Amino acid sequence: MEIKQLYREIVNEHNLHPSHKRNLDNPTMVLQGINPSCGDDINLQLKVKDGIIEDAAFNGSGCAISQASTDMMIDLIIGQTKEEALKLAGTFMGMIKGETTEEEIEVLDEAAALQDISHMPARVKCAVLGWRTMRQMVEELNRQEVKDADVTAAGSSECGAGPCGVK
Amino acid sequence: MNTLIEQYRRDFPILQGNDVIYFDNAATSQRPVQVMEAMRGFNDTCNANPLRGLYAWSVEATEAYERARETVADFIGAAHAREIIFTRNTTESMNLVAYSYGLSVCRPGDEIVITVMEHHSNILPWQMVARQTGAKLVYMEPLADGTLTDEEIESKITDKAKIVSVGHVSNVMGVTNPIRKIADAAHAAGAVMVVDGAQSTPHMPVNVRDLGADFYAFSGHKMMGPMGIGVLYGREDLLDAMPPFLTGGEMIEYVTRESATYAELPHKFEAGTVNATGAVGLEAAISYMKKVGFDLIMGQEELLTKRLMAALKEIPEITVYGSSDPTRHCGIVTFNIDGCHPHDVSSVLDTEHVDIRAGHHCAQPLMKFMGVGSTARASLYFYNTEEEVDRFAEKVSKVRGWLGYGN
Numbered sequence: 329m330e331i332k333q334l335y336r337e338i339v340n341e342h343n344l345h346p347s348h349k350r351n352l353d354n355p356t357m358v359l360q361g362i363n364p365s366c367g368d369d370i371n372l373q374l375k376v377k378d379g380i381i382e383d384a385a386f387n388g389s390g391c392a393i394s395q396a397s398t399d400m401m402i403d404l405i406i407g408q409t410k411e412e413a414l415k416l417a418g419t420f421m422g423m424i425k426g427e428t429t430e431e432e433i434e435v436l437d438e439a440a441a442l443q444d445i446s447h448m449p450a451r452v453k454c455a456v457l458g459w460r461t462m463r464q465m466v467e468e469l470n471r472q473e474v475k476d477a478d479v480t481a482a483g484s485s486e487c488g489a490g491p492c493g494v495k
Numbered sequence: 496m497n498t499l500i501e502q503y504r505r506d507f508p509i510l511q512g513n514d515v516i517y518f519d520n521a522a523t524s525q526r527p528v529q530v531m532e533a534m535r536g537f538n539d540t541c542n543a544n545p546l547r548g549l550y551a552w553s554v555e556a557t558e559a560y561e562r563a564r565e566t567v568a569d570f571i572g573a574a575h576a577r578e579i580i581f582t583r584n585t586t587e588s589m590n591l592v593a594y595s596y597g598l599s600v601c602r603p604g605d606e607i608v609i610t611v612m613e614h615h616s617n618i619l620p621w622q623m624v625a626r627q628t629g630a631k632l633v634y635m636e637p638l639a640d641g642t643l644t645d646e647e648i649e650s651k652i653t654d655k656a657k658i659v660s661v662g663h664v665s666n667v668m669g670v671t672n673p674i675r676k677i678a679d680a681a682h683a684a685g686a687v688m689v690v691d692g693a694q695s696t697p698h699m700p701v702n703v704r705d706l707g708a709d710f711y712a713f714s715g716h717k718m719m720g721p722m723g724i725g726v727l728y729g730r731e732d733l734l735d736a737m738p739p740f741l742t743g744g745e746m747i748e749y750v751t752r753e754s755a756t757y758a759e760l761p762h763k764f765e766a767g768t769v770n771a772t773g774a775v776g777l778e779a780a781i782s783y784m785k786k787v788g789f790d791l792i793m794g795q796e797e798l799l800t801k802r803l804m805a806a807l808k809e810i811p812e813i814t815v816y817g818s819s820d821p822t823r824h825c826g827i828v829t830f831n832i833d834g835c836h837p838h839d840v841s842s843v844l845d846t847e848h849v850d851i852r853a854g855h856h857c858a859q860p861l862m863k864f865m866g867v868g869s870t871a872r873a874s875l876y877f878y879n880t881e882e883e884v885d886r887f888a889e890k891v892s893k894v895r896g897w898l899g900y901g902n
């Protein structure tokens with residue numbers, strides 16, 4: 329898609345009228361994502377419960393591509409499990425690197441329109457900012473869970489040590 | 496269109512047979528065929544390692560390289576070719592001064608005075624010197640139109656100053672700074688005056704002695720020369736007293752297992768095999784510039800800048816930064832379009848074959864000072880035309896529409 333058409337058909341709408349540009353009430357996690365060289369700056373907020381991304385939103389400023397890409401990403405990840413969200417991120421990153429097939433990127437819905445960014449190296453950073461930030465957050469949440477699980481496991485093995493654990 | 500301009504424009508192969516509007520000349524200029532031919536001539540007739548071989552080609556290569564040095568010395572009014580050090584670019588020249596001079600002379604409590612308008616290459620080396628020596632980095636701040644007032648100069652350059660380092664022309668505002676005045680203040684305070692000439696040498700005659708510059712740095716690639724060759728002018732007595740920046744081959748007189756004595760100027764500062772082809776290209780660029788003449792260069796730039804700024808004024812959503820006087824811009828016009836991020840502006844203009852710069856222009860402290868995240872910049876050179884300016888303005892007026900406003 330020619331870039332003017334990309335702006336006209338997809339990017340402008342999400343940039344000028346984003347659906348998810350707001351603040352969440354009680355986010356599970358908030359993370360700032362920045363591209364220092366462009367001045368793109370987003371503040372991504374996730375609400376995660378039982379491994380599912382129940383809600384997400386963003387704030388910030390930057391170029392239309394970074395803003396629109398984040399807005400489209402949030403459309404995709406709300407209601408998904410963390411693992412599904414990570415998988416989508418993998419697909420999106422793969423698309424931007426030009427490593428995916430047309431079928432593979434169907435799951436990205438509107439965001440698949442950004443595939444031509446792979447021919448614009450200068451804009452890649454803008455397109456992936458939201459996704460990169462989301463991936464970082466989910467990975468951090470997973471790490472915290474593992475830590476919590478370790479603590480629980482350690483705790484239980486302590487009290488349940490020995491034959492008394494097998495009742 | 497000016498027939499002379501039209502004629503010179505034909506010397507630039509890249510500007511032929513396409514409709515690209517190249518307005519990113521402050522980042523790097525285009526090169527005329529004469530420069531490429533000179534480099535080719537060196538390559539095809541006397542390519543050998545200069546200063547080393549004892550045979551004819553090497554001797555000729557040395558002569559070509561040293562002739563280029565003479566040309567540069569003459570071009571900026573240096574007293575001797577010994578005061579001309581070839582580097583890779585302005586950035587390397589600035590680092591040379593910072594490491595070899597700055598680290599040697601600065602002590603805790605001393606001050607290094609720069610301006611908030613500087614390119615990162617005239618900020619980071621001084622931050623390094625300040626960190627390592629305990630000296631303090633002091634920023635002069637201009638008015639909104641880019642003017643550095645006498646009061647600002649006098650109040651910031653005090654007896655504590657050891658080094659004052661200022662860009663001759665700002666790569667964002669386009670203003671020409673009052674170097675002579677600043678140099679006088681620096682010298683009165685006992686400091687040396689370092690000038691970043693990256694954006695001045697392409698546009699105006701420069702005389703380092705009239706300016707009062709003790710060091711003067713510039714890049715070949717911004718003045719029609721090749722990439723990879725730059726210059727540091729330094730006053731002979733200062734260079735003489737400085738330790739070398741890089742060490743190795745070529746810059747020595749005598750080496751034992753434990754120590755070495757250094758070669759004389761300028762070779763003390765040119766360690767390793769030099770970029771002779773680049774120097775020959777720079778010499779050709781200077782010759783070309785002299786042939787065109789600064790009257791024509793400056794006249795055309797002024798004509799185009801006036802036309803461009805007048806056209807941009809007609810578009811209500813556009814803000815132009817710096818002075819409202821086009822003669823104070825050196826062909827550099829930095830602007831923003833309401834609601835449009837400069838990167839989007841540049842991307843849609845690219846589809847129209849318009850090349851401009853968008854971002855922070857390696858001047859983040861200035862962006863912060865101006866209260867903007869980033870900006871778009873059109874920078875003109877004498878080979879640009881009125882027709883290009885008109886076409887550019889017309890396309891810029893459509894950008895908001897392309898980015899979804901008013902559809």
Ligand SMILES: Cc1ncc(COP(=O)(O)O)c(C=O)c1O
Binds near residue numbers: 521585586617662
């Ligand atoms: C004012 C100024 N100083 C320094 C530089 C650095 O020049 P170079 O990248 O050739 O070292 C530039 C160019 O970008 C500049 O505009």
